[in-house]
Amino acid sequence: MRIGIADTTFAQVDMAKFAIEAIRKADKSMQIERYTVPGFKDLPVAAKKLLEDYKCDIALAFGWAGPTELDEKCALEANIALMHTELAANKHILKVFVFASESKEISELISIAKDRSEKHALNALALLKGKEELTPFAGKGLRQGSKHRGSLE
Amino acid sequence: MRIGIADTTFAQVDMAKFAIEAIRKADKSMQIERYTVPGFKDLPVAAKKLLEDYKCDIALAFGWAGPTELDEKCALEANIALMHTELAANKHILKVFVFASESKEISELISIAKDRSEKHALNALALLKGKEELTPFAGKGLRQGSKHRGSLE
Amino acid sequence: MRIGIADTTFAQVDMAKFAIEAIRKADKSMQIERYTVPGFKDLPVAAKKLLEDYKCDIALAFGWAGPTELDEKCALEANIALMHTELAANKHILKVFVFASESKEISELISIAKDRSEKHALNALALLKGKEELTPFAGKGLRQGSKHRGSLE
Amino acid sequence: MRIGIADTTFAQVDMAKFAIEAIRKADKSMQIERYTVPGFKDLPVAAKKLLEDYKCDIALAFGWAGPTELDEKCALEANIALMHTELAANKHILKVFVFASESKEISELISIAKDRSEKHALNALALLKGKEELTPFAGKGLRQGSKHRGSLE
Amino acid sequence: MRIGIADTTFAQVDMAKFAIEAIRKADKSMQIERYTVPGFKDLPVAAKKLLEDYKCDIALAFGWAGPTELDEKCALEANIALMHTELAANKHILKVFVFASESKEISELISIAKDRSEKHALNALALLKGKEELTPFAGKGLRQGSKHRGSLE
Numbered sequence: 001m002r003i004g005i006a007d008t009t010f011a012q013v014d015m016a017k018f019a020i021e022a023i024r025k026a027d028k029s030m031q032i033e034r035y036t037v038p039g040f041k042d043l044p045v046a047a048k049k050l051l052e053d054y055k056c057d058i059a060l061a062f063g064w065a066g067p068t069e070l071d072e073k074c075a076l077e078a079n080i081a082l083m084h085t086e087l088a089a090n091k092h093i094l095k096v097f098v099f100a101s102e103s104k105e106i107s108e109l110i111s112i113a114k115d116r117s118e119k120h121a122l123n124a125l126a127l128l129k130g131k132e133e134l135t136p137f138a139g140k141g142l143r144q145g146s147k148h149r150g151s152l153e
Numbered sequence: 154m155r156i157g158i159a160d161t162t163f164a165q166v167d168m169a170k171f172a173i174e175a176i177r178k179a180d181k182s183m184q185i186e187r188y189t190v191p192g193f194k195d196l197p198v199a200a201k202k203l204l205e206d207y208k209c210d211i212a213l214a215f216g217w218a219g220p221t222e223l224d225e226k227c228a229l230e231a232n233i234a235l236m237h238t239e240l241a242a243n244k245h246i247l248k249v250f251v252f253a254s255e256s257k258e259i260s261e262l263i264s265i266a267k268d269r270s271e272k273h274a275l276n277a278l279a280l281l282k283g284k285e286e287l288t289p290f291a292g293k294g295l296r297q298g299s300k301h302r303g304s305l306e
Numbered sequence: 307m308r309i310g311i312a313d314t315t316f317a318q319v320d321m322a323k324f325a326i327e328a329i330r331k332a333d334k335s336m337q338i339e340r341y342t343v344p345g346f347k348d349l350p351v352a353a354k355k356l357l358e359d360y361k362c363d364i365a366l367a368f369g370w371a372g373p374t375e376l377d378e379k380c381a382l383e384a385n386i387a388l389m390h391t392e393l394a395a396n397k398h399i400l401k402v403f404v405f406a407s408e409s410k411e412i413s414e415l416i417s418i419a420k421d422r423s424e425k426h427a428l429n430a431l432a433l434l435k436g437k438e439e440l441t442p443f444a445g446k447g448l449r450q451g452s453k454h455r456g457s458l459e
Numbered sequence: 460m461r462i463g464i465a466d467t468t469f470a471q472v473d474m475a476k477f478a479i480e481a482i483r484k485a486d487k488s489m490q491i492e493r494y495t496v497p498g499f500k501d502l503p504v505a506a507k508k509l510l511e512d513y514k515c516d517i518a519l520a521f522g523w524a525g526p527t528e529l530d531e532k533c534a535l536e537a538n539i540a541l542m543h544t545e546l547a548a549n550k551h552i553l554k555v556f557v558f559a560s561e562s563k564e565i566s567e568l569i570s571i572a573k574d575r576s577e578k579h580a581l582n583a584l585a586l587l588k589g590k591e592e593l594t595p596f597a598g599k600g601l602r603q604g605s606k607h608r609g610s611l612e
Numbered sequence: 613m614r615i616g617i618a619d620t621t622f623a624q625v626d627m628a629k630f631a632i633e634a635i636r637k638a639d640k641s642m643q644i645e646r647y648t649v650p651g652f653k654d655l656p657v658a659a660k661k662l663l664e665d666y667k668c669d670i671a672l673a674f675g676w677a678g679p680t681e682l683d684e685k686c687a688l689e690a691n692i693a694l695m696h697t698e699l700a701a702n703k704h705i706l707k708v709f710v711f712a713s714e715s716k717e718i719s720e721l722i723s724i725a726k727d728r729s730e731k732h733a734l735n736a737l738a739l740l741k742g743k744e745e746l747t748p749f750a751g752k753g754l755r756q757g758s759k760h761r762g763s764l765e
Contacts, residue, residue, distance in 0.1 A: 007751065008751075009746050009754040010755070012762070013763065013765055014765065016750060033743075034744060036743070036744065036747040037746065038706065038756070041707055045699060045702065045703065045705075048702065049702065052702075070711075072223060074691065076227065077688055077691055077692050079227070080234065081695035081699065083198075083230070083231070084234065085699060086197065087234065090201065092199075094195065123191045127190065133189075135187055137162040139168065140167075141163070142162040149165055151165055151167070152262060232383055239350065243351065244351065245343070245351055284339075284352070284355070285340060285342060287344070290315040291315060293318075293320075294316070295316060305319055305416055306319055306416060382533065386536050386539060389503050389540035390540065390543070392504040397504070398501060398505075400497065437495070438494070440497070444470070444473055444495045445472050449469070450497070457472065457473070458471040458472055458565050459473065531682060539692065539693065542657075542693035545657040546693065549661065552657075553654065558682075582650045590646070590658070590661070594648040596621040596648070597619045597620065597621060598628070598629070610625065611721060612722060
């Protein structure tokens, strides 16, 4: 199996590094292809190339959005395009975005980025195992970037 | 006939459980395929796989959106992608989303999730029977997640 | 010729009824196919099925949006998907939406719904006659749901 | 060569008239096809039919948006669908929209509509001549609907 | 290799000029195709033609957005369509937009436009070399239009 990793030079944390470490630790045989682009609006075509040209079975797309409302809107647009890419390739792309507005503390932003990247790397491995691999956790309030919230029930 | 159910580990209520119970109660012969993904932005490709790869005749997509405006915007984007998925597959995907902002009371949020999930499960069964199965209720102000509003006429 | 009518159980006025009466009155030979879905986000695939599977030459999609800003945004998303449906089918879908925020008076909301539904039913018949059937009214400030505004010139 | 013109009965100024006059004046041999629809959300499929069924080489789409924020958002959605239409047809559609909020003065709104329609008609003729026909004006701050702004350099 | 450059007559700075100079300086053998359109909403089909009809391997799309919120929203829509164009062509289009709201100083706006255009021109050359050409800079907080921010780590 092969995982594609698309990331950006815009980001201020090397999120892909955390994801690659988590994948290596969980599954030594997994192949990894990496594709780095300038900003998150360049991620959709990079992810498409990873899934189609580089034959990856799933992809992780790491985006980093600045603090303004315009930045957030742009990130939403990139997410729309990433969903279209998934539909065209019929494969998952886990969209791992950090928003600079999530914390004013640099150390906390780094923690968020690390936690989100690692957990989504493991989510990607789970999705590759089958459509019901995550079903035991359905409705359990899992979170990436912070502690799990848990079920309300 | 076969119903696909796509849901998330992000949700804090196991909405699919309510839907599956409602389907089982109404039609014991209906086959069900379930697909669990991390968050609602992963639902479109899961629903597509259910409709195309797993040959489901209709799907229910259960999403749970956090309380911020950004969460709500993300949920809209996921809905757009789900509509595109429906058009590509030429089959319905009932979009069953709960917004954390709908109530501050946990018990009420659970009630909303349960009512919406059950009613949309029955809507899916109705749509499978034919395009005019719901016509007697056209313009009748039906609601999922709360009591029906009724017709203004 | 055949007109498709897609409507919802969410709506609080049976808009399709007004449209069907207007079509019957104007052209007794016109065939009508109706498709009722739960909410306006289900209209795109219903309209697609009417245009493609049921061979309709044009469709009317009747939506009813609740009063919140979120409702309005959802309605916009449904409109985007309806435009994509039109492009894929290369046929018109007249998008007949009523927003609960258009009036606080129930009787006025019903009047808006009736006027809009009837006028768009006649617009559909006109579009079926040819691309210049409405040209004499180009720039004339026609309105559906209220009185015509007229030309500024 | 053939230019398609799509316009609406919703508009309160006959913008297509100004464009047709400008085209006739500049190039007597140019063929023109016109298609009138109710509102701007009906323009995408009209433009598509002009470009594909009526073999136009380029199209002008004339829209008129009401004064509310909802009207403006709808106009944006129509623009998205028009861009998709362009991509599918691989031909330009110049999007000529007037927003009622651009001026409170009727005479000024008419002037804006006239200036924008005429200038975009000439832009269409230029684009038909080749991809570098407008290059001498690149970055020159040209405007349609008002006086040119000029270059900042 | 061939780079496509799409720009507008709306822009108030000739951004393409800066990009072309940067490309010429870095790689004398690179072929350049230019396509000028009226405004940024015309960029998607221009970029598509550059990538497909003119066989460019990558494209730069230079947009200039006015100062209002409506202008910014329009720019987002153009970006969505550009991402769709990239996906359809399976090639990158670097989206180089300047917003008039980025600075009230004309000289600073020109500096932003120049820096962003030059850096993205070099990004395009890097992407043509391979998917990991930019990987040494992943997460390094690179910026176009201002000084690099650097990594937070």
